[in-house]
Amino acid sequence: MQHRISQLKAAFTVSRFSLLATLKSPTSVVFSLLFPIIFIVVFGAMVGDKVPAMKVALAAGSDTSGPVYRAIKEIPLLKLQMPGHSAKQAEDLKMGRINAILSIEALNVNTPMPHYLVHIRSSGAAASSRQLLETMVSQAISKIDKQIFPNSPSIATLSVTEVPGRAYHSIDFILPGQLGFSLLMAGVYGSSYLLFNLRQNLVLKRLRVAPVRRRSIIAGEMLSRLFFHIISFFIMVLLGYYAFHFTLVNGADTFFEMLAFSLPGLIIFMGIGFIISGLVQNENSISPIANTVVLPQILLCGLFFSIESYPQWLRGFCHLLPLTFFVDGLRKIAFDGKHIWELSKELLGLFVWMLIIAPLSVRSFRWE
DSSP, X not given: OHHHHHHHHHHHHHHHHHHHHHHHOHHHXXXXXXXXXXXXXXXXXXXXXXXXXXXEXXXXXXXXXXXXXXXXXXXXXXXXXXXXXXHHHHHHHHHTSSSEEEEEEEESTTSSSOEEEEEEEOOGGGHHXXXXXXXXXXHHHHHHHHHHOTTOOOSOOOOOOOOOOOOOOHHHHHHHHHHHHHHHHIIIIIHHHHHHHHHHTTHHHHHHHTXXXXXXXXXXXXXXXXXXXXHHXXXXXXXXXXXXXXXXXXXXXXXXXXHHHHHHHHHHHHHHHHHHHHHOSSGGGHHHHHHHHHHHHHHHTTSSSOGGGSOHHHHHHHTTSHHHHXXXXXXXXXXXXXXXXXXXXXXXXXXXHHHHHHHHHHHHOOOO
C-alpha cells in the first residue's frame, strides 16, 4: 500500500513541476492558449451571422429622385455609392472592389405613369453576389408595383410561418475548433519538446534510479497537460460565452461534459507527442515531424470551415482523423445538447485511436 501511495505522490510531483514548466514556456502558452484566443476574438468579432453588405455603385446619369431609387436605397444589404467617374467604376468592378454598377434610367418622364429601366452590370469577380443582387432589386420593384397596383392579380400567394428554434452563431462553429487546436498543440508540441528536454538534460536518467515507475512519469505528464487544458478551456469557453454568445445548451452541465470529453483527445495527442520525443535524436527534428502530424489535422478537421466544403474523395479521409472526432463531439455537446454517451461514433473513433497510440507511446518512452 505504501508503494502505491509513493507512486501516486511521484505522479503528482512530476505533474506539478511539468505544469510550472509549461506555464513558464512562451511557446506553449502562445500556441496552446494565446493563438486560439486570438482566433476566437477575430472570428467572433468579424465573422457575422448575416450576409455581408454588397457595394454597388450608381452609374453616371442615374435617376436618384424617383421611387425606384428610393426603394433600392432602403435595401439593408446594399451599400450604394453615388455616381462617379465611369472609368474608375469600371476598374473597381473588374478588380472586385465593388459588386456591381447599377443604372436607373427614367423613361416617359412627362407621362402620368413613368417607366424606369434598371440595369445591373457585374463581373466575374463578383459572380456569386450577382444573383442575390438581382433578386433584391426585383423584390424592391415588385413592392412598388403592389403599392401602385394593389388590385393586380397574382399567380400565387406566399405566407411565412416562423417556428421557435435555436440561433446558430459563427462562434458555435469556431470555438470548439479552437479548443481542439489548443489541445492538439499542447499535446503534440508541448509533450514532445518537454519530454525530449527532460531526457536530454538527464532528468529522466536520474528518475530512473529513483523508485519511480515509467507509468508514474507518464501519468504525471498527462495530469500536467490536463491541468493546463482545464485552465485554457475555462478561459476560452467563458470568453466565447460572455463576449460572443457561445451556445451551452444545458449550461454548466454542458461545460463539464465538454471538459470530460476532452480526456480521450488529451491521451491521443499526448501519446503522439511521446512517440515523437522517443523517435527523434535532436531537438531540431521535433518541429518537422510534429508539423507533419499537426498541419493536416488543422487544415482538414473542420477547425475554421466545414469539411463538407472539401471534395467528396477527401471527406472520407477527413472523417477518420482523431481531431475530427474530437471537434465534432464538442460541437454536438455544446449546440445539439447531446450527452457523452450519445456520441457513439465519436467515442468509437477516439477509442480506436487510443488503442493505436497508447501502446506505441509507452513503447517509445526512453530514459536517455
